[in-house]
Amino acid sequence: MTLKLFGNLISTNTQRVAVVAREAGVPYELVEVNFLQAENKTPEFVKHNPFGLIPYIRDEDGFELYESRAICRYIAALDRAAGPTLVPTERKADSLFEQAVSSEQSHFDPLATELAKEKIILPRRGFPPSEARISELVKQMRATLAVYDAILEKQKYLAGDDITLADLFHLSYGAVLVQSGLGLIEERPNVHRWWKDISSRPAWLAVQSDYNARFGQ
Template sequence: MALKLYGLPMSTNTTRAMICLHEKEVDFELVPVNVFSAEHKQPPFLSKNPFGLIPVLEDGDLTLFESRAITAYVAEKLKETGEDLIRHKDAKEAAVVKVWTEVESHYYDPAVSPIIYEYFVAPFEGKEPDKSVIDTNVEKLKKVLDVYEGRLSSSKYLAGDFYSLADLNHVSETHYFMQTPYASLINERPHVKAWWEDISSRPAFNKVVGGMTFGQSQE
């Protein structure tokens, strides 16, 4: 039975899961959820995720929500397939992967997500972007990226000289961030820039990037 992923390609959280599935070269069905008509807030979807957020993964009788939990599950279940995203054969490397996946969740995402929201989502909803929110989080992100620059000066990727879940979890949000006026925060840090150019050029991401068109005209 093919895995089912409920979500939308423009969603950073959905594409985070999709990238992982593509890295693992596994067949899956993307089931569109019309968030614009609030389908994700209706009982059929709430039975899958009571918090009413995409994505949701179904694997037989298992239903998962939260994109990082989904990527962790896929990486573990299919650890012998495709890229080894969790370094399951080396306990020390696996521990470092976990550290940097936590860093993404607790430091990077809380800084970059509000910037993306204000730049893309607020105008889409007819709101003026809140510059004070952007400015506050730009300062937070600078500090995080300074740490990344130091880390990436001694290793090619965040957890070591190997691509892992720690890097993958950054890709979808960073893609949108790089289309904002604040992309210089990454471009002016040479090791972070090289890292981003590397992880954003992988075939798995190239399979989903065409659908990441939130807030942009589609021609």
């Protein structure tokens, strides 16, 4: 029996958990939830995640957990995790890690989410994006990535010289940013170097391969 991941690889949050599981060397079984048909809103699903969102996990002992970043922390801390240490244990290193994680959740993810909506999701659904909104989001994202660039000029990864969850948390929406064609990651040399590093890791390539095999891209 392995860890079960209830989600869908279309979902950036599901991808976030999948890449961390692969990076940590924790086998998982993806149990696909068709959220486009609102399977995540059914009474049965809501028993496991009361917010009706994907993903959630069920471990071998029946333990269940939702919220992708919490799931990633849980996976990284498992005794059976065989990959690199993704959460530092030394006090100062852990504090810098928490700082980087907070930066991703506060300053990167909200902007990337909105840019994905305007540049990709709305056009796919036949709705025109707001160019004014895109312009403002790009301005804010450039400011965030300027800070990242300064950090990454001094160290290899966002929390230091070792990869952590803070870096991996950026992969799913970072890929969306690249897909948007705005060139935001590419225009910052240190951010671009960091992105090429993390996005070429075997764990992320495996998740992308699974996505392409499922959705034919």
